[in-house]
Each structure stands twice: as structure tokens, then as C-alpha cells.
Amino acid sequence: MNTSNPALESASIDQAGLEVNPLLSDKPATQQANSCPIGAPPNPQSAQPRTQPDPLFEADADLGRRMEVANTLLEGIEWETETYGVAQCPGHHLHSTAGTDHARIYIDGTATLYCFHQSCREMVDEFNWELRRQIRRVERGQPMDRVRAMTTDSLARRVKHTQMKPFRPEWREWFLNVIAKPVHPACLCNQSPTPLPERVGDDRFAFLRLFHPDDVIWTGEVYQSSSRNFARVGTLIGGKKLRGPSVSTASFTSNATRRCCENVQLRRFLVVESDTLAIPQQAALLMALREEWPLAAVVYTGGKSLHGWFRWRDEWSQLEGLMEAKARIHSYECDRAAFTPSQPFRLPGVLRPGTDRFQSLIYLNLAHSYSNH
Numbered sequence: 061m062n063t064s065n066p067a068l069e070s071a072s073i074d075q076a077g078l079e080v081n082p083l084l085s086d087k088p089a090t091q092q093a094n095s096c097p098i099g100a101p102p103n104p105q106s107a108q109p110r111t112q113p114d115p116l117f118e119a120d121a122d123l124g125r126r127m128e129v130a131n132t133l134l135e136g137i138e139w140e141t142e143t144y145g146v147a148q149c150p151g152h153h154l155h156s157t158a159g160t161d162h163a164r165i166y167i168d169g170t171a172t173l174y175c176f177h178q179s180c181r182e183m184v185d186e187f188n189w190e191l192r193r194q195i196r197r198v199e200r201g202q203p204m205d206r207v208r209a210m211t212t213d214s215l216a217r218r219v220k221h222t223q224m225k226p227f228r229p230e231w232r233e234w235f236l237n238v239i240a241k242p243v244h245p246a247c248l249c250n251q252s253p254t255p256l257p258e259r260v261g262d263d264r265f266a267f268l269r270l271f272h273p274d275d276v277i278w279t280g281e282v283y284q285s286s287s288r289n290f291a292r293v294g295t296l297i298g299g300k301k302l303r304g305p306s307v308s309t310a311s312f313t314s315n316a317t318r319r320c321c322e323n324v325q326l327r328r329f330l331v332v333e334s335d336t337l338a339i340p341q342q343a344a345l346l347m348a349l350r351e352e353w354p355l356a357a358v359v360y361t362g363g364k365s366l367h368g369w370f371r372w373r374d375e376w377s378q379l380e381g382l383m384e385a386k387a388r389i390h391s392y393e394c395d396r397a398a399f400t401p402s403q404p405f406r407l408p409g410v411l412r413p414g415t416d417r418f419q420s421l422i423y424l425n426l427a428h429s430y431s432n433h
């Protein structure tokens with residue numbers, strides 16, 4: 061097997077190849093040029109030749125330390141020489157064709173991991189970026205214990221982060237256009253697909269119909285967390301006894317006694333809320349998002365906010381979908397804390413504590429109820 065580093069080979073063949081030394085930047089040259097939309101990334105896995113040996117890098121090269129960095133970043137490297145090893149590709153789960161899952165890793169010159177497959181190239185690219193960055197840092201004196209293993213999840217996060225970069229300005233522009241046309245919240249009431257209760261006090265039970273009757277949900281004061289705060293929705297509606305003034309967006313395990321993420325059973329809703337936008341801007345945003353996401357309810361908090369309750373989408377349960385939703389919410393100046401599974405929000409139909417104003421339901425669409433599916 062050829063065990064020489066292709067990056068060094070190409071440098072010797074074509075001295076005029078590249079103008080950018082990837083070792084001197086934080087990202088490989090192929091990533092810096094990345095302006096492609098999702099689905100059409102550049103080709104980051106082609107060998108990244110060096111135009112000339114980097115004197116600083118060569119002088120400081122410590123193959124033992126480099127090997128240590130590589131071993132920390134990627135488990136299970138089998139070293140065949142002091143500069144070359146074989147390991148399972150960090151993106152092997154993406155390999156679409158049969159064949160070896162092994163990738164080659166070189167730590168002389170421009171340290172590089174190579175994989176035959178194309179489907180994993182973005183993962184490999186992110187791995188190489190981190191490999192080179194950590195080698196550079198360690199060779200400049202950073203302690204080894206600052207180097208962290210790269211997991212499949214952490215690599216996937218990096219890939220998604222890179223993919224989303226070109227979209228952030230678009231999301232922002234869309235958002236600014238939306239809030240430039242504020243909407244009176246009465247428009248939400250008028251457009252409520254399900255008629256709203258006539259009495260505010262009945263909002264609670266109309267609202268709870270969005271959940272499945274068997275869902276165990278939490279209601280109560282935010283600081284409360286005992287078995288008494290958990291009940292099945294059907295029981296709450298039938299018994300007309302509800303704790304307030306807050307309610308969970310998720311369902312919990314039947315034996316839950318604490319409102320914590322570990323006890324969450326199913327994500328049911330994502331609440332979109334903003335502490336910075338004026339209410340007419342929030343209304344405009346919720347109405348615009350309604351075109352894409354299933355808006356199940358809007359709750360006026362009795363303060364400065366509208367809470368848009370969107371039925372949880374399957375894609376948000378996947379890492380990439382969740383990251384994109386979080387990034388979009390952030391672009392829209394909304395609160396990402398809503399992604400915490402156990403987070404409670406204001407229940408409609410009760411007085412806002414410390415005020416004489418009701419938290420109330422101003423939009424309801426029971427077509428997005430879990431009772432119907």
C-alpha cells in the first residue's frame with residue numbers, strides 16, 4: 061500500500077498548485093470558499109496540496125505529539141508507521157456504497173485524513189480542520205488535555221453549522237421584512253381556525269385539547285415539581301381541576317415526579333416567543349411562520365409577549381433539523397430556551413400572577429391537536 065502523504069506528493073509534483081497554506085488559516089481553503097447552498101457543497105476532500113514546505117510547521121513538527129492529538133480526536137487508529145495510520149472513517153455511517161469503512165490518516169506535513177467515499181466528505185473535512193487546528197495549538201504549547209475527542213455528533217454539528225452559514229443572512233432578511241409589517245393581534249383572533257371560548261376561564265380546557273388525552277403533562281408554578289403537578293390531560297379536562305399558571309410543552313413519563321428533561325416522554329410543541337419584539341411584530345412573525353410550521357395556538361401572556369405554540373415537527377427531533385430550527389429562531393430574535401424539553405410556558409385562562417390581567421388564548425387550531433392523529 062502506498063503510505064506516503066498525498067498532500068506532500070502533490071506538492072512535489074506541482075509546486076505552483078495552491079496559494080493558500082491551510083495550516084496558516086483556521087479553516088481549510090476549500091471551506092473558506094464555501095458559498096454553496098445545502099446539498100451542493102464544494103469538494104472539500106480533494107487532497108490539499110502545499111505549495112512549499114511550511115518552515116514553521118516542519119521545524120516544530122513533533123510526530124509523537126501529533127500522534128497523541130490524532131489518537132485523542134479519533135479512537136482506534138492503528139499506526140503502520142510513525143506518520144501513517146488507518147482508522148474507521150468518522151463519517152462511516154454515511155457511506156452509501158459497500159466497501160471498507162477505513163480511512164487513512166497522515167500526520168507528517170499537512171496532517172490529513174483521507175476516505176475513499178464521497179458521502180462522508182463534509183464530516184472528514186470538519187475532522188481535518190480540527191486535526192490541523194489542534195496540532196497547531198499543541199505545537200504552540202497548548203496542553204494536551206485541552207484536546208477533546210470528536211464524536212459523530214460533534215462532527216455532524218460542525219457540518220450543519222458550516223452548511224447553514226450562507227442561509228443566515230437570508231433568514232435575517234426574511235425576518236426584517238416580516239416585522240416591517242406589524243399585525244394587530246386581533247387579526248390572530250379573527251383568523252383562529254377553531255372558535256375561541258367566550259369565557260377566558262375556559263381557555264384552559266380548550267387549550268389542553270391540543271394534547272392527547274393520555275399525555276401526562278406538568279402544570280403549576282414554575283418552581284413547583286412534585287407528583288401533584290403531573291396528571292393526564294384527560295383527567296385534567298374531566299376534573300376541571302388545574303394547577304397554574306404554567307404548563308409544559310411536552311408529555312412526561314407516567315411516574316414522573318420532577319419536571320426535568322430526563323422525564324420528558326414526547327416533545328409536543330415548540331413555543332416561539334420574543335422578549336425584544338413589540339407585540340404587533342410578534343403577531344406578524346407568528347402569522348408568517350404559520351405558512352411553514354403548524355401553528356396550534358397563540359397565548360397572550362398578559363405582559364409583553366405572545367407565545368406561538370407550534371406542533372412539534374419530526375425533523376426537529378433530528379440533530380440537523382433541530383440545529384436549523386434553533387438557528388432560525390435565533391435569527392428571528394426569539395428565545396432558544398424554548399427548545400429545552402421540560403421548559404414550562406404560561407397557561408391561558410388564568411390570571412397572570414401579580415397582575416389583574418389574564419393570560420389568554422387568542423388563536424387555536426385543533427386541527428394540529430394530538431387527539432386527531
Ligand SMILES: [Zn+2]
Pocket residue numbers: 149150151152155163175176177180181184
Ligand atoms: Zn468515509
